[in-house]
Amino acid sequence: MRDISLQLLAWYDANAREMPWRVPPNARQNGTLPDPYAVWMSEVMLQQTTVAAVREYHNKFMALWPSVHDMAAADDADVMAAWAGLGYYARARNLLKCARAVVADHGGVFPADYAVLLTLPGIGPYTAAAIASIAFDLPETVVDGNVERVMARLFDIHDPLPKSKPVLTARAKQLTPDTRPGDYAQAVMDLGATICTPRNPSCGACPWQQPCAANAAGTAAELPKKTPKKKTPTRHGIAYVVQRADGALLLETRPASGLLGGMLGWPGSEWGDAPEPAPPLDANWQTLNEQARHTFTHFHLRLTVMVAKVDARAQARRGSFVAAPDFDAGALPTAMRKVFDIAAPTLRNT
Missing domain, CATH: 3.90.79.10 (Nucleoside Triphosphate Pyrophosphohydrolase)
Structure with a gap:
């Protein structure tokens, strides 16, 4: 498992996507640390939203409110207006609540602890794991839709989502290394977003082509399987x-x-x-x-x-x-x- 994780990190070092909130792998290894505030904001924005849609909003918010203190002091109406078009507006309300809790209860410093992050408004298990891993390089297991797809294919898991979520998370946890866990978490998500895509995965370019069980079985394109959705009213x-x-x-x-x-x-x-x-x-x-x-x-x-x-x-x-x-x-x-x-x-x- 360690060898597989190191393979992916080597791929990430050469292929990491550029994002406004991300510290590139070479800079991170040279001592540049991510801004937890920027990471937190990106993760809140990315809930139910694509990276392409979030880039512009993240840049705008960081320009308007460059620190958690600025966000905590912001006028609610201004933040809600700036959020317009990004959707899922409860996230904007939680953005304000969380910033104010970080300032009031943690001295304006995001806690480098998964369990404490979970106590903050609007931060659930996935977001807490992502912040802990990406911002603080803690070995937490980060599982989003991209990671679920990668794990389902890597281990050729055919049980449909959402039933298979616990198994996929357990597999992801097995692979999460103690070395560079923040880069690794971003590497798996990048792999799912750029190579192990929902349709027509580029298996020939994948760093995990050899260990991938679904690639060997010829089932990659049909995974992950999902329980049919109910008709939308x-x-x-x-x-x-x-x-x-x-x-x-x-x-x-x-x-x-x-x-x-x-x-x-x-x-x-x-x-x-x-x-x-x-x-x-x-x-x-x-x-x-x-x-x-x-x-x-x-x-x-x-x-x-x-x-x-x-x-x-x-x-x-x-x-x-x-x-x-x-x-x-x-x-x-x-x-x-x-x-x-x-x-x-x-x-x-x-």
């Missing part, structure tokens, strides 16, 4: 877009808990099978032909878009008007921005 809702005569738009802050929690959005109905109308004020509402369509993790959302123009004295039952110069569609979560994209032509033409 569809929920419906109504989004109300109101514009005053002076150009101001009516927005409301969504409840802190739940989907898009704490984000700005259009007043709307509950989301369900048959939403009840819930207009924020009395107006001559126009129902647009196009629906806003968005997919969350567990359901598809279809929003009927209703538009109204009102005079400058109009009072809303909920939400508040945002002056036209202060309105930034880019600060809206993606689902709400889709609503605006549909409503905007009508607003301009009425």
Whole structure:
């Protein structure tokens, strides 16, 4: 097992991907240490999101809030607005909670301990292991989707996910070395992302081609097997877009808990099978032909878009008007921005 791990580290030394939060293997071996704050932020952002999507956001956040102290002192609305478009907004709320806990309880220093990291808001077993390994070079076992796929193929494991997760994690743990565990963790993830890909794996270029049991059996392309997913349900809702005569738009802050929690959005109905109308004020509402369509993790959302123009004295039952110069569609979560994209032509033409 040690020889296999050393083979992968040698491959990583020559093929490591460049990432804003990563210390290259040669620099790390020469004494350059990762910034735990940058590693933590990357891991929070990478939950349910691709590396390609995260790069720009990570650079932006590090420029706006370069230290955990800066993040802890940040205005919630500013962080939520900067997060817009990255999805899974509970992560942004946990980003703030965790930063404030690190400052308040740990003197602004991320703990170099897996068990203590687990006590921080928004940090689960995978994220704690990743931070401990990558930031502090501790021999924790880091298992994401890439690692699961690599382990399933390396050991030719045919039990479907998620049932096989414990076995795959145990296999990954066997391979985690005491030497350079942080580089090794990143090496396995890079291998899965660039060589041992979900489709058409490049087995001929793989450093583990020889020991790979699935390669020998000719089963690599069909692994890992997965339990069929249930059909994704569809929920419906109504989004109300109101514009005053002076150009101001009516927005409301969504409840802190739940989907898009704490984000700005259009007043709307509950989301369900048959939403009840819930207009924020009395107006001559126009129902647009196009629906806003968005997919969350567990359901598809279809929003009927209703538009109204009102005079400058109009009072809303909920939400508040945002002056036209202060309105930034880019600060809206993606689902709400889709609503605006549909409503905007009508607003301009009425």
